[in-house]
Amino acid sequence: MKSTASLRRREVKQLLRQMGQRVYTDLDNAVFPELVFPSRSVRNIVYDEGLKQYILGSSSIRRSSQNIKHIRPFSQLVWLAYFVNKLVAEGKTSTLRDVFYSSQAYNVEFVDQDESDEIITDLEEVLSKAREDFSVYPEERSAIFGDLTIEYTVPGYEGKKLNLSSHPDGYLIGPSLSTAEFVDTSAEMVLAVEKGGIFTRFVEEKVHKKFKALVIDTAGQPPRSTRYMLKRLHQELGLPVYIVTDGDVYGEHIAMVIISGSANAAHLRELTVSSAKWVGVWASDVVKYKLPSNPMTEADIKRAQELKKDPRYTGGIWQRELDLFLKIRRKSELEAFSKYGLTHITDKYLPEKLREAKGM
Amino acid sequence: MKSTASLRRREVKQLLRQMGQRVYTDLDNAVFPELVFPSRSVRNIVYDEGLKQYILGSSSIRRSSQNIKHIRPFSQLVWLAYFVNKLVAEGKTSTLRDVFYSSQAYNVEFVDQDESDEIITDLEEVLSKAREDFSVYPEERSAIFGDLTIEYTVPGYEGKKLNLSSHPDGYLIGPSLSTAEFVDTSAEMVLAVEKGGIFTRFVEEKVHKKFKALVIDTAGQPPRSTRYMLKRLHQELGLPVYIVTDGDVYGEHIAMVIISGSANAAHLRELTVSSAKWVGVWASDVVKYKLPSNPMTEADIKRAQELKKDPRYTGGIWQRELDLFLKIRRKSELEAFSKYGLTHITDKYLPEKLREAKGM
Numbered sequence: 001m002k003s004t005a006s007l008r009r010r011e012v013k014q015l016l017r018q019m020g021q022r023v024y025t026d027l028d029n030a031v032f033p034e035l036v037f038p039s040r041s042v043r044n045i046v047y048d049e050g051l052k053q054y055i056l057g058s059s060s061i062r063r064s065s066q067n068i069k070h071i072r073p074f075s076q077l078v079w080l081a082y083f084v085n086k087l088v089a090e091g092k093t094s095t096l097r098d099v100f101y102s103s104q105a106y107n108v109e110f111v112d113q114d115e116s117d118e119i120i121t122d123l124e125e126v127l128s129k130a131r132e133d134f135s136v137y138p139e140e141r142s143a144i145f146g147d148l149t150i151e152y153t154v155p156g157y158e159g160k161k162l163n164l165s166s167h168p169d170g171y172l173i174g175p176s177l178s179t180a181e182f183v184d185t186s187a188e189m190v191l192a193v194e195k196g197g198i199f200t201r202f203v204e205e206k207v208h209k210k211f212k213a214l215v216i217d218t219a220g221q222p223p224r225s226t227r228y229m230l231k232r233l234h235q236e237l238g239l240p241v242y243i244v245t246d247g248d249v250y251g252e253h254i255a256m257v258i259i260s261g262s263a264n265a266a267h268l269r270e271l272t273v274s275s276a277k278w279v280g281v282w283a284s285d286v287v288k289y290k291l292p293s294n295p296m297t298e299a300d301i302k303r304a305q306e307l308k309k310d311p312r313y314t315g316g317i318w319q320r321e322l323d324l325f326l327k328i329r330r331k332s333e334l335e336a337f338s339k340y341g342l343t344h345i346t347d348k349y350l351p352e353k354l355r356e357a358k359g360m
Numbered sequence: 361m362k363s364t365a366s367l368r369r370r371e372v373k374q375l376l377r378q379m380g381q382r383v384y385t386d387l388d389n390a391v392f393p394e395l396v397f398p399s400r401s402v403r404n405i406v407y408d409e410g411l412k413q414y415i416l417g418s419s420s421i422r423r424s425s426q427n428i429k430h431i432r433p434f435s436q437l438v439w440l441a442y443f444v445n446k447l448v449a450e451g452k453t454s455t456l457r458d459v460f461y462s463s464q465a466y467n468v469e470f471v472d473q474d475e476s477d478e479i480i481t482d483l484e485e486v487l488s489k490a491r492e493d494f495s496v497y498p499e500e501r502s503a504i505f506g507d508l509t510i511e512y513t514v515p516g517y518e519g520k521k522l523n524l525s526s527h528p529d530g531y532l533i534g535p536s537l538s539t540a541e542f543v544d545t546s547a548e549m550v551l552a553v554e555k556g557g558i559f560t561r562f563v564e565e566k567v568h569k570k571f572k573a574l575v576i577d578t579a580g581q582p583p584r585s586t587r588y589m590l591k592r593l594h595q596e597l598g599l600p601v602y603i604v605t606d607g608d609v610y611g612e613h614i615a616m617v618i619i620s621g622s623a624n625a626a627h628l629r630e631l632t633v634s635s636a637k638w639v640g641v642w643a644s645d646v647v648k649y650k651l652p653s654n655p656m657t658e659a660d661i662k663r664a665q666e667l668k669k670d671p672r673y674t675g676g677i678w679q680r681e682l683d684l685f686l687k688i689r690r691k692s693e694l695e696a697f698s699k700y701g702l703t704h705i706t707d708k709y710l711p712e713k714l715r716e717a718k719g720m
Contacts, residue, residue, distance in 0.1 A: 092564055092702065095557035104652055141556060143532055156566075157528055167527070168517055169534025174560060176528040196501060197455035200534060204452055206516075235456055237437035292464055338461035342452065 004151060008179075009088060012014060014084045015127045019023045023078065026337050029324040032066035035077060037125035038267060045266045047311040052259075052274065054266040054312075061122075072109075076119045079108045084134040091155035093135040093175040096120065125267050132178055132228045142226045143170035143196070146187055146202050146214035158271035168203055170217060173229050182236055188212040190233050192276075194245040194254055198345070201356070211354065214239070221254050227271045230258060234273045241273050242357055244350070247281030247291065248331035252321060258358070260312045269357045279353040282317065283324035287334045289349065292339050293330035300331065366513060368539075369448060375487045376445045383438065392426035392632060395437060398627060399483035405626045407671040411633065414626040414672075421482075432469075436479045436689060437486070439468045444483070444494040449636050451515035453495045453535040456480065475534035485627050492538055492588045502586045503530035503556070505563050506547055506574035521558035528563055529579060533589050542596055548572040550593050552636075554605040554614055554623050558694045560703070565706040571714065574599070579613050587631045590618060594633045601633045602717055604710070607641030608691035609664045620672045637711040642677065643656065643684035644694045649709065660691060 019035070026033040038044065039059040046057045063074045083102060087094055094102070102117040103109070110116040124131055131137075150166045154176040161183060171177060191213045193199050199217035202208070208215055214233065218226055233239050243258055245251030255278035262327050265271060286293050296304070307313050308322050325331070337345035370682065379395070386393040399419040406417045423434040441460060446455055454462070460476040463469070470476040484491055491497075507526045514536040521543060524531050531537060551573045553559050562568070568575055574593060578586055593599050603618055605611030615638030616702035625631060646653050656664075667673050668682050685691070697705035 093700070095560070095695070097693065097695045098557060098561070098698050098702065101652060101693075101695045102702060104699035105701055136558075137560075141529070152528070154528055160526075162527060166520075167522060167531055168512070168514055168536040169501070169532040171527055172529040172532055174529025176557075180558060196460060196534075197497075200453060200455075201458070292461060303706075333457065333461075335455070335457045335461045338458050339464035341465055342454070342458065342462060 003346075008065045008133055009153075012088055012127065012129055013085070015129065016081055016088075016134075019081055019126060020085075032064055033064055033074075034066070034070075035074065035126055036060050036062050037122060040121065040264075045263050046098055051269070052312065053261045053269065053272055055149060055269055056264045063122075073119065073122070076103075076108060076110065076116075077122050079103065079106060079118050080116075080123050081126075084136065089327040093137055095137055096122070099136060101319050117136045121267070121351050125214075130224070130228060130271060132266055135175065137175050137178075137225055139222050141172050141174055142219040142222060143172055143199065143217040144177070144214060144229065145170040145199070145216075146208040147185055148182060148187060148214055149184040150177065151183050153181060154323055155235070159201055164214070165208060170199060170203065173216075173226050175225075178225050178229060185214070185237060185239075186212060187214045187237075187239060188221070188228065190214045190216060190239050190241045192216045192218050192222070192230060192241060192243045192258065193334070194218055195334065196343055198244070201342065202346060205343055207346055207350070210352070211345070218254065218258075221250075221257060224265070224271065226275075227258060230273055230276070231271055234275070240318035241276035242354060243278045244280060244334065244353075245278070246331070247283065247286045247293075247336075248296070248333075249300060249307060249322065249325055251281065252278065252318070252325075253303075253307065256312055256318065277357040278317070279357045281332055281334060283328060285323045285349075285353075286330055287324075287328060289337070291332040291336040293336065296325065296329045296331050301326065301329070361628065365651060368493055369513075372448055372487065372489055373445070375489065376441055376448075376494075379441055379486060380445075392424055392433075394422055394426070394430075395434065395486055396420050396422050397482060400481065400485075400624075400627060405623050409671075411629070412672065413620040413629065413632055414623045415629060416626050423482075426693035432481070433479065435474075436468060436470065437482050439463065439466060440476075440479050440483050444496065447495045453497055455497055459496060463616070481627070488569075490584070490588060490628050494587055496537065497535055497538075497585055498583050499536055501532050502579040502582060503559065503577040503693075504533055504537070504574060504589070505530040505559070505576075506545075506568040508545040508547060508574055509543040510537065511543050512536055513539050513541060524574070526570060528577075530559060530563065532537065533576075533586050535585075538585050538589060542592070545574070545597060545599075546572060547574045547597075547599060549588065550574045550576060550599050550601045552576045552578050552582070552590060552601060552603045553694070554578055554611060555694065558604070561702065562706060565703055567706055567710070570706070578614065578618075579618060581610075584625070584631065587618060587633075590629055590633055590636070594635070601636035602714060603636055603638045604694065604713075605638070606691070606693045607643065607646045607653075607696075608656070608693075609660060609682065609685055611669060612638065612678070612685075613663075613667060616678065617671055637717040638677070639717045640641065640709075641692055641694060643681045643688060645709075645713075646690055647684075647688060649697070651692040651696040653688075653692040653696065656685065656689045656691050661689070662684065 023033040038056040039061045044057040044059040048055045063070045100113040152160050202215045243255040259273040259276045383393040398416040399421045404417040404419040408415045423430045460473040512520050562575045603615040619636045621632040
C-alpha cells in the first residue's frame with residue numbers, strides 16, 4: 001500500500017520526459033518530429049469478448065510536423081505536455097476548462113473546449129495514463145465515507161493523515177484525495193451508491209460499520225475521478241466493489257460503465273473494475289419488493305432498447321433485467337424503499353442483495 | 361457562538377409541539393382543527409423596497425378540517441409535522457424525495473414529489489423555520505474550506521471537533537456541517553465562488569491564508585443548505601460575504617439570490633445575506649481585464665432583459681452591469697483569467713476587486 005502516488009507522479013514525469021526526448025532526438029537527426037498513438041475513431045473501437053469491455057483496435061494516428069494539416073494538433077499536443085509537466089512539477093491541478101483558457105496565455109489556439117478536451121485525450125494515449133495522473137480534473141465531484149486512513153501527497157499537506165470516517169457528510173473526491181496514499185482500513189468492501197440522499201442515509205444508519213464498507217456517492221454516472229478512485233480501492237486494497245443504483249435503465253448503465261467502461265474511454269482500460277457487482281435495484285426487485293414505481297417514459301424505453309443491442313449487455317442479469325424493465329414498463333428510485341420505513345433499505349434490502357451478490 | 365444548534369433543535373421541537381397542541385385543543389373544544397399561514401400565491405409575493413427583497417404580503421391560507429377540500433392538505437401537513445418531529449427526535453435527516461416516499465409507509469397520499477414539496481413549504485411557514493431546521497435536505501451539495509473549527513451535534517459525533525482546513529478538496533456542506541457549532545476561526549471574510557474548479561484553484565493558491573477567508577463552492581446557484589450556511593457564517597461569526605461568479609447574467613443572478621433572496625423562498629427572509637457583495641466578474645471586468653469571452657446566446661439576452669425589469673435589479677451596479685452585458689453581448693467564465701496564467705485570478709484580480717468592494 002505504500003507510496004503509489006509518488007510512484008505514479010514519477011512515472012508520469014518520466015513519460016513526459018521521454019515524449020519530449022523523442023521530439024528533440026528527431027530534431028537532432030534532422031527528421032520532422034512525429035507522435036504516434038492509437039486511433040479513437042468509431043471504426044477502431046472494438047468490443048473485446050474476453051475483457052467484456054470496449055478497447056481500441058490496431059489503427060494508429062500519426063501526427064507529423066511534416067504534414068501541414070498536422071502542425072496544429074501536433075503543436076497543441078506538445079504544448080499540453082509542457083503545460084501538464086509544469087503542473088505536475090509544481091504540484092498543482094487544473095480542470096479541463098482551465099486547460100482551454102490557459103492555452104491562450106501561450107498563444108496556442110483552441111477553437112473551443114471540445115478541441116482542447118480532444119488533445120487531452122490524445123495525451124492520455126501518448127502517455128498511456130489517465131489525465132488524473134497528470135493533474136487534470138473535471139468539475140464534478142462525488143464523495144466517500146468510511147474507515148480509511150489516507151496520507152496526502154499534495155503540497156502543504158504531505159505526510160498529513162486523515163480518516164475518512166471523521167466527517168459524516170462524507171469527503172469530496174477531489175485532486176488531493178485522488179492522489180493520497182491509502183494507509184490503513186478495516187473495510188472489507190466498497191459500496192458505490194448513485195445519489196447523495198441514499199449516501200447520507202447509509203452513513204446515518206452506520207452501513208460502514210455494519211457491513212465494514214467504504215461508501216461512495218457516485219453522484220449519478222460517476223465522474224472519471226470517482227471511477228479512478230474505485231479502481232484504486234479495488235486494486236490497492238483488494239476490496240470488492242458493489243454498486244447500488246436506482247431501479248431503472250440509467251441505474252443499470254451506471255453499474256455497467258463502472259464494470260465494463262464506456263466506448264469513449266476505450267483507450268483507458270485501467271479505469272474499469274471488471275469484478276464489481278451490480279446489486280440492484282433490479283427490475284425484478286421492483287416487482288419482488290413491491291416498490292412504489294413510475295411508468296417508464298418513451299425515452300426510457302428507447303434507451304432500454306438501445307442497450308439491449310449493446311454487446312456489453314449480452315446475457316446474464318444485464319439482458320434479463322433489460323427485458324424485465326421492458327416488460328413491466330415501470331421504474332423505481334432508491335428512495336422508494338422509504339415506503340417501508342427509512343431504514344428498510346439498510347436493514348432488509350441491502351443485506352439480502354449483498355448475500356445474493358456474494359454468491360454470484 | 362455557543363450551542364446554537366441544540367437551541368435551534370429545541371425551538372423546532374417546541375414549535376411542533378405547539379402546532380400539535382393547537383389541533384388537540386380544537387378537538388377538545390369540539391371545534392374543527394385548522395392551521396393558518398401566509399399565502400404564497402403570486403399575488404401575495406411583494407417586493408419590499410426597504411428590505412430589497414421579496415416578502416409575503418398579508419393574505420393568509422386557512423386549512424380547515426371542516427372543509428372537505430382542505431382535508432387532504434390538512435392531514436398531509438399534520439402527518440409531515442409528525443414525521444419531522446420523529447426525524448428531529450431521532451437525530452436523523454431526510455431528503456425532499458425521501459419525504460415523498462416515506463408518506464406511503466403511512467398511507468398518506470401525495471400524487472408526486474411536487475405535492476409533498478409544497479406541503480414541506482407549508483410547514484416552513486407554519487413553523488416560521490427553514491426545512492434545514494427540521495432536518496429535510498435537498499440532494500445537491502456544495503463545499504467549504506478554511507480555518508474554521510466546528511463541533512458536530514449529530515448523533516455519534518457529538519462534541520467531536522474538526523477544522524475545515526484539514527481536507528484540501530474541501531468539506532461537503534451536508535446535514536452534519538449545517539448543524540454543527542462554530543467554535544473558532546481566524547477568518548475575516550467568506551468568499552463564495554460559483555464553481556468547483558475555481559474553488560480548488562483558490563485552495564491551492566492559499567486564498568484562505570492570504571485573504572483570511574473561508575472559501576465556499578456554491579456549485580452554481582447555491583442550494584438552500586449553502587445559503588443557510590452563508591447566513592450562519594455571517595450572523596454568528598460576523599463575517600462579511602463576497603461573491604465571485606462567472607461574468608454572465610446567470611452569475612449576476614447567483615449573487616442577487618444570495619443577497620436578496622428568491623421569489624419562491626419569499627416566505628424565508630432569514631436565508632438572505634443582504635450585506636453580501638458581488639465582486640465580479642462584472643461585464644465591465646470582461647472589458648477592463650480583456651478577458652477571453654463568448655457571444656451571449658439568444659437565451660442569455662432574453663434572461664438579461666427579464667432581469668432588467670426585476671425590482672431587485674433597480675439601480676446600482678445591478679442595472680449598470682445588465683446594461684453593459686446587453687451592450688457588449690459577450691460573457692466570460694472565471695477560468696478565462698487563466699489566459700494570464702493560472703494564478704492571475706488570485707494574485708491580481710481578487711485583491712483588486714476585494715479592495716474595491718470594501719470601499720463600496
